[in-house]
Amino acid sequence: MSEIPVYRNYINGEFSSEPTSTIDVFNPANGSLLSKVPNSSAEEVDQAIHAARAAQASWSQRPAIERATFLKKIAVKVRQNAERLATVIVQEQGKTQELAAVEVNFTADYIDYMAEWARRIEGEVVTSDRQGENIFVFRKPLGVVAGILPWNFPFFLIARKMAPALITGNTIVVKPSEETPNNCFEFAKLVAETDLPSGVFNVVCGTGHEVGNALSTSPKIDMISFTGSVGTGSHIMAAAAPNITKLNLELGGKAPAIVLADANIDLAVEAIKNSRIINTGQVCNCAERVYVQASVADEFTSKLSKAMALTRYGDPMTQTDIDMGPLINKMGLDKVEKMVELAKQQGAEVVTGGKLADLAQGFHYQPTVLSGCNSKMEIMQKEIFGPVLPVQIVADLDEAIACANASEYGLTSSVYTESLSLAMNAISGLDYGETYINRENFEAMQGFHAGARKSGVGGADGKHGLYEYMRTHVAYIQS
Ligand code: NAD
Numbered sequence: 514m515s516e517i518p519v520y521r522n523y524i525n526g527e528f529s530s531e532p533t534s535t536i537d538v539f540n541p542a543n544g545s546l547l548s549k550v551p552n553s554s555a556e557e558v559d560q561a562i563h564a565a566r567a568a569q570a571s572w573s574q575r576p577a578i579e580r581a582t583f584l585k586k587i588a589v590k591v592r593q594n595a596e597r598l599a600t601v602i603v604q605e606q607g608k609t610q611e612l613a614a615v616e617v618n619f620t621a622d623y624i625d626y627m628a629e630w631a632r633r634i635e636g637e638v639v640t641s642d643r644q645g646e647n648i649f650v651f652r653k654p655l656g657v658v659a660g661i662l663p664w665n666f667p668f669f670l671i672a673r674k675m676a677p678a679l680i681t682g683n684t685i686v687v688k689p690s691e692e693t694p695n696n697c698f699e700f701a702k703l704v705a706e707t708d709l710p711s712g713v714f715n716v717v718c719g720t721g722h723e724v725g726n727a728l729s730t731s732p733k734i735d736m737i738s739f740t741g742s743v744g745t746g747s748h749i750m751a752a753a754a755p756n757i758t759k760l761n762l763e764l765g766g767k768a769p770a771i772v773l774a775d776a777n778i779d780l781a782v783e784a785i786k787n788s789r790i791i792n793t794g795q796v797c798n799c800a801e802r803v804y805v806q807a808s809v810a811d812e813f814t815s816k817l818s819k820a821m822a823l824t825r826y827g828d829p830m831t832q833t834d835i836d837m838g839p840l841i842n843k844m845g846l847d848k849v850e851k852m853v854e855l856a857k858q859q860g861a862e863v864v865t866g867g868k869l870a871d872l873a874q875g876f877h878y879q880p881t882v883l884s885g886c887n888s889k890m891e892i893m894q895k896e897i898f899g900p901v902l903p904v905q906i907v908a909d910l911d912e913a914i915a916c917a918n919a920s921e922y923g924l925t926s927s928v929y930t931e932s933l934s935l936a937m938n939a940i941s942g943l944d945y946g947e948t949y950i951n952r953e954n955f956e957a958m959q960g961f962h963a964g965a966r967k968s969g970v971g972g973a974d975g976k977h978g979l980y981e982y983m984r985t986h987v988a989y990i991q992s
Contacts, residue, residue, distance in 0.1 A: 519549045520694065522557060522718060523701035525564035526711025529557070536691050536720070541607040541839045542828040542875040548605075550694045553719035558686070558727035561715040565657040565684040566733055568712030573654045573682030580680055581631035583709045588624040590703040591617060598699055600830075602668055605693045607838040607875075608792050609829045619958075620672045626958050627676035630979055634681065643991065651986040654682030655759060656735035658982065659728040661721075661749070663741040664692035664841055665795045671700055673973050674738045675714060681982045683736070686715045688725055690741075692841055694718045721745060732756045736982065739763065740797075742896075743921070743967045750970075761971040761981050763797070764964060765896045766924030768954055769917035770800040771939065773910060774808045776929035778816060780951060785902065786820040788927070788953040790880060793826075793837040794900040795845070798925040798947065798954045798962070802886075802893050803904045804913040810906045814884050817902065818865040824880040824900070826870060839875035840899055846876040849899030853881060856892040856903065861885050866901070888916050896922070910935055914942040923965025925954045946972065 519535065521528040532551035540547050551557070572580070591598065599613035608616070637650040660674035671687060678685045689697035701716045717724055725745075729737055729752035739749050740763040753760055770788070772781045788800040805813045829838035840846045846869070853867055866881030878899050886893050886903040893903055893916075907913045917926055927949040928939040936950045946963045947956060956962045956974065963972025971981050 517546055517549060520551065520698040520718070522551050522553060522561070523698070523705065523714075523716040524557070524561045525568075525715065526705070526709075528701075528705070536718070538605055538692070538695060540604050540830070541841050542830060544874060548695050550691070550698070550718045553717050553724050555723060555727040558717050558724055558731070561686045561717045562657060562728075562731055562733045564712035565686050565715055568710055569654070569656055569682075569684045572679075572684055572710060572713050577631040577634055577680060577682070580682070581628035583707060583713075584624050584628040584676055584679060586707040587704055587709070588621040588628070590706060591621040591624070591700075594699075594703060595621070598668065598696060601696045601699050602693075603829050603838075605695050606664060606667060607829060607841060609835060609838055610833055612792060616666055616669050620669045623669065623672045623958050624676045627672075627680050627979065630680055634979070634983075641989070645992045647990045647992070649988045649990065651988065652980065652983045653986050655982060655984055656683060657733065658683045658685045658736045658738055659731075659734045660685055660687040661725050661728060661737065661739040661741065662687065662689050662697070664690035665792060665797070667693040668696045668700065670740055671697055673740075677973075677979045677982045678738070679713060681979060683982055684713045686717060686728065686734075688717055688719070688728060691718065691720055725749070726752060729753050729758075730756070734758055736761065746969070761973070762969045763962065763973060764924075764967060764969045765922060766797040766964065766968055767801045767894065767896055767920050767922040768798055768925045768927065769913070769920070770803045771910070771913040771917065771926070771928045772803060772805040772809065772813055773913075773928070773930040773932075773935060774806040775931045775935070776809065777931060777951070778809060778813050781813065781929035782816045782820050784927070784929070784951070784953040786817060786824070789902050790821070790824050790837045790900055793840055795841060795898050798956065800902065800927060800954060801897060803902055804907045804916055805904055806913075807906050807908060810904075814864060814882065814904050817904070818882040821880040821882050821900075821902065822865040826877055826880070827872065828875060837880075837900060839877050841876070843876060845898060846878060849878050849897060849901060852892050852895065852897055853883070853901060856883055856886065856890055859890050861890065861892065861903065888919060894920060910939060911942075914939065918942075918944045921967045924968035925949065925956075927952070927954055
């Protein structure tokens with residue numbers, strides 16, 4: 514029998530001694546024990562923050578182009594180890610091998626993309642009201658960033674926080690999700706193989722209650738970059754309040770997909786189905802509820818159900834011919850099951866699926882389509898995070914927009930229409946951070962991923978995401 518690996522925190526360029534208290538990490542497809550990871554204390558968090566703070570001054574004084582060379586070396590390491598890293602992700606998170614490979618390669622590209630900002634970080638010179646005065650707006654790093662991660666795209670999210678933080682002159686302490694920490698430690702091993710200065714990148718693993726809270730309440734953290742649920746985001750906001758710590762919160766979503774009467778129905782079906790089954794429906798920005806115009810509702814719902822019913826699922830480690838793996842854990846599975854049961858009691862009709870999958874092991878739920886839904890149902894309001902699509906019939910675009918906006922979430926939305934003017938009307942009416950027209954919801958690294966309402970504060974990616982990790986300093990110079 515192979516030995517269970519015990520991972521160690523990565524602090525100040527070194528792996529710490531073997532942890533005294535650990536958390537078990539399991540494979541959601543078969544329940545097997547994969548690893549033991551540190552159940553760290555607040556003192557260990559403090560050590561990591563101290564290391565990051567000690568490293569920050571000299572790191573920020575290096576020219577940005579020099580910082581970029583370190584990032585690019587990490588991207589090379591990620592590509593060289595892509596296959597192994599993808600396997601680690603599949604084992605602990607349960608996504609398909611194909612999707613894990615996409616995640617790893619996208620991560621390397623993302624690190625390179627952020628490194629390439631090195632020569633593009635700009636300040637401003639502003640005209641003054643006073644004669645002989647110049648006003649300069651400088652951009653400076655914030656200091657030490659805490660990156661608190663969820664489990665659904667665990668590897669990519671390390672880079673989404675680390676790369677913009679580091680290129681702009683900050684240092685970082687990363688806390689992976691206790692569900693999926695192994696890939697983060699494997700990433701740290703690759704960082705350790707480069708000559709990145711000690712303390713610039715640190716990993717401390719543990720529970721949200723202990724490690725997440727210690728990071729959120731620390732007066733020595735200058736920014737908390739968090740991705741996760743609305744509930745935890747709200748906790749972090751309160752925990753950070755006494756120190757007025759800068760927050761960047763990427764929270765949940767309940768993405769509406771609007772299918773209008775003139776839509777290319779086959780395209781809409783394919784895109785909405787793909788958007789829901791990717792990562793077994795556990796994606797913040799993917800279609801979570803559908804509003805379809807009455808005249809095409811029957812055709813759309815019947816084609817969507819057929820497509821969803823053809824979705825193949827199973828154990829992603831042993832099967833490559835599948836479209837999705839299990840849900841992350843029993844709690845996730847129970848939540849999906851309860852939400853569908855409640856929707857049925859409230860009058861929704863199961864068109865396909867609607868049950869636990871009949872597999873011997875793993876947290877699998879059948880790909881499901883529910884019709885006859887309405888805005889009062891919980892399933893149209895709360896994040897499902899599973900392979901379930903509730904469908905509601907609407908009279909027109911105005912009703913669809915009104916229903917879509919009547920939500921506590923405001924991350925992404927999508928619209929299917931052949932009319933440019935309807936698409937433009939939808940974009941102007943939808944109160945969302947992103948709208949996708951005639952395509953599945955998946956953001957580009959040069960865009961800006963940010964949510965309205967409870968979906969978050971601030972955002973990630975592109976120029977705007979980069980500048981989230983900087984503050985301004987204005988100098989008024991009278992000559
Ligand atoms: P979660 O909120 O349960 O946990 C996220 C992280 O927060 C974990 O590392 C956890 O340990 C930590 N944490 C928990 N309690 C904490 C506390 N009191 N203080 C500090 N940290 C704490 O989220 P999850 O279940 O891991 O991820 C799923 C959620 O993430 C979904 O709601 C999804 O929509 C959201 N998400 C959003 C985006 C986005 O870009 N907006 C991307 C991915 C996932």
